[in-house]
Amino acid sequence: MTEISTPSASTQPLLSSLAFDDGLDPAWVAAVVRTALDEDLGAEPGRDVTTQATVDAGARGTADLVAREAGVVAGLVVVPEVLVQVAGRLGLEAPAVTFVARDGDRVEAGQVLATAEGPTQVLLVAERTLLNLASRASGVATHTRRWADELEGTGAVVLDTRKTTPGLRALEKYAVRAGGGTNKRMGLYDVAMVKDNHVVAAGSVAAAVAAVRERFPDVAVQVEADTTDQAVEAVDAGADFLLLDNMPTPVLAATVAAVRARQGTPASGVPGATVPAHVELEATGNLTLDRAAEVAGTGVDFLSVGALTHSSPILDLALDLRAS
Incomplete structure (x- = not known):
């Protein structure tokens, strides 16, 4: 008391x-x-x-x-x-x-x-x-705790997103932590997220990652991938965090295995660079509580759930x- x-x-x-x-x-x-x-x-x-x-x-x-x-x-x-x-x-x-x-x-x-x-x-x-x-x-x-309980023992953690109530982001992300989850990023300023539109604008994944590294060398760089090939391309381009979007469980498992196999090896997209020893992997898109453990079983580090804050x-x- x-x-x-x-x-x-x-x-x-x-x-x-x-x-x-x-x-x-x-x-x-x-x-x-x-x-x-x-x-x-x-x-x-x-x-x-x-x-x-x-x-x-x-x-x-x-x-x-x-x-x-x-x-x-x-x-x-x-x-x-x-x-x-x-x-x-x-x-x-x-x-x-x-x-x-x-x-x-x-x-x-x-x-x-x-x-x-x-x-x-x-x-x-x-x-x-x-x-x-x-x-x-x-x-x-309360909602976050349901996900945290479902993931307990799997090694994966539930993440929030930027889909928050305007003006209440700090409180809602704080509540995610109180419920046993983890914050991904607070905004557009603290982690770079290279999505498909950024790739189109920059010309390629490698060009987009290189541009962020040059302009903002202090931030982590995450790249969104929809396929296994895109995921491998992203880690070879120097990404240290991948967002694996809307992948069926078998594809997700294959992608995790492919990325893990590239860890610690020379990054073919960046001369002289090496893929990080551990690339953080985040599954997102169409995630539900009843398949949370199944998705975690693929070996991803995180499951991001926008509904924690928007619904x-x-x-x-x-x-x-x-x-x-």
Whole structure:
């Protein structure tokens, strides 16, 4: 149990104690919460015409954050930030929060995750914003955990993609980690991904890889391949990570074997270069839970699943105000 009186100025200590891997920037969390509150309350300081009309500013209450269904929780790190910002907008004290779960925990239906005690106005005004963010993150973590459980013991790991909700990428990718998955890349800036259109524009796979190496030598280069021949061409061109797209299982297995056979040998497409000792291989396209272990059995390192972030249903959470 983590018991904390929510600070009025900074929630960074909470982020450190509750976060799954300290992977969320407190400044980013504050900015996202500010935007979400502007949506709900109007321009700062904004207003909640129902709560401020029916609840006295001096009233105090206690509310429980409760899981309405079983799953994996994530996004608890945003709860104190929402409460702090709402309190600041209303000119009231920030509620004290006691956490009985942390991000990454498996939870059951009816389980209390946290309790907040303080001005009732703050609790009610903050309710929807904190639930929207925590429910969304928990849904992603829950979905990811299903894949992680299915892949356990296979040696393969589930990856996310860039198919995220605009403005919430950091939270959703954080939730993937909380659910037992791994982030592939945060954006277009940290890993190069050579796809078919890039090959057309550059003239060949080798030309595209060489261009990235020359312009951005600090980044890893991944190449998309639809066939075994394309995969071999890509590693010979100097790629150190392959995206194997929409391959039937037998073709995928043959491609993995062909690439593994090229590891550590001279790269025919790059004079003087050697294929890496281990080329990372990622399967993607038409992946389902019922064939996850089968795909992992081909020897790939990763299965990337866009649905983790673009199609996960929320985990139903509620903020229940205790009767006085």
